[in-house]
Amino acid sequence: MKRQKTAIMTLLLGLLVCASLVFGAVTRASAQGTAPGVSGKEVTLGAWTPESGLATVLLSISQGADAYFRWSNDHGGINGYHFKFVLANDQYNPALTPAAARRLVEVDKAFAIVTAVGTPSNVAALSYISRVGIPNVGPLTGDPALTHPVRKNIFTVMPDYTTEGAFQAQFALDNLHSKSLAVIYQNDALGKSGVDGVVKLLAQRGLKAATTVPYDLGTVNFTPMIARLKASGADTVIVWGSVPPFVPILKGAQALGYQPKWLAYLFDAAPAVLDQIPPAQVSNAYFDSWVPLPSDAAMAAYREAMAKYYPQVTSSSFLPATGWALASVFSSGFSRMVAGGAEPSWSGLEGALEGMHDFSNAYVHGLTFAPDNHQGEPAEYVMKYESGKFVKVAPYMPLPAIH
């Protein structure tokens, strides 16, 4: 019995020592500003992403980012540095994300997390990523928790969903002259952040939403939700959720004879999605975006790279274009860091990113980071889908201050 106890205690002690060594090595790397994930001129980057599970539609974001790094490598890299982009499948399941993050940091030895996908996933990994201190650049989420308060190692590019929701409400009131606004939203962190922004902006103007109607991801029957929207009398409906439900929501509205103006974020603006919706509804739909139109002349490199590396992925979708744009922000920060011959380091990358002020390339517009602001995009434009093409109907406009 005593021998057994001793053996168990020894085993526990051994595990504790191993864990301390692994975790200690990582945190030391952060503290000393050295660069894990850099081997000679090869830099390992990582992202968790849903390679399987409920949200695999988002995998094309990571494919867009991967295309960017492969395209960059094929064009000589940055100051001779080449990138290896490693994905960890968390199935868009926050219960699996911390393990995926640990794998990227402790096994794959990533230098930085870039374009990690998913709101619940990024929130689930937030504690670990903050503790370890590895840079997380361009996470695919607009959850305000990542940027408010500012965390020194987390740099989001896209607007947080609360701000984006407020932007949509502002556009509806000021540009579409909507009299009554309603929201239909996915009943999770993504949808709730968006509806929160709409409600806050309306409150700033002394207004209230006509109704806010949640739904679960995977819902087949949207008739009850549409009936509620219609009964509210709203002339404009803001949709907050992942891509697939956008089709049955607008089809459901058509079936019930309801034709409000629709406002949705850029991921719903996919031809494969919009081509399934009755034209009468699509003609009333507006999409806000910070990512340029994939068809823009300036996006030629993106389209060529997608055709070369991921020919099966539709490059006219905003999902891979988003991954590409986010990867370009990391790349620009990395380029600034090593421009003077400095060695890559976490603190060096953070400093380089914080030095980006009103930065634009072909893929981002007026990006600004600062020590007290790690949410980069300050503006969005609005587009419609007409005759099989996206057209801008409003130029880049500043995002409202809502926090």
Place this chain on the structure above:
Amino acid sequence: MLATLVVAGLVTGAIYALVGLGLVIIYRTSQVVNFAQGDVSTLLTFVGFTLMTQWGMPYLAAFALTLVGAFLFGALVERTVIRPVASRSPIVAVGVTLGVALILNGASSWRWGTQVQSFPAPTTATGITVGGMTVSGASLVILGVTALSVALLVVLYRYTRIGISMRATSEDSPAAELMGIDVRAMAALSWGMAAVLGATAGMLVSPAITLTPNQLDLVVIRSFAAVVVGGFTSTVGAVVGGLFIGVVESVVAGYAPADLTNIAMFAIVLIVLVFRPQGLLAGEETRKSLV
């Protein structure tokens, strides 16, 4: 509004019923809860999608060919991965179905990608209008195909030799074998039929909700609820349970706070499990087999 919600619930419930029938048919002959039913359905829906959109086959021909392929695929799954573990504890076979589900989900993502696809609708007809309420042509097709499927199953089980052999196998497999019934063939047959029902459900619902590798995840959960309510050994129970769950979901979501929808549905499931664990329309023997 109530009538609109009820009709929408019946249409959704018909999909739950088709998927649920597949679960029941397999359970009756194999005593296996098939967690791969949703992913089998999705994979076969992608096959139909390929026939219709890439091979250019007419809708009905592609639909029918997919169902033939579905039957063969279902039987193949039974023969290759279920039969080898059939003599072991049912939990082993359940674990195998989970593995099959993961493999098929990965195969769908790998072959057809993860982006949203547009599945052709069976009809673009406007449908019928009754009392100011319009029921679309696609909804009528879903209701009609479900009714036809149930009718065919009833005829099969009651009036054909094969159907009676399947019932004998489900009630007492050793005795059925002693009577000369090929119980293995009956199992393969049931897996094939379940795949056909799953493919039918997938191809009918996809035009409404878009086609992705995970489109049926929530449908399968609702279908499990339907089968628990109706009874895991009752084909009629699966249909009634499916329609019931569909209508409850629709009406509650239409009138009550949305968070109550799941609570209402699964409260019903819990009540049934506590007071009538064999389901509302199944026989008493299910209680023994479930325990």
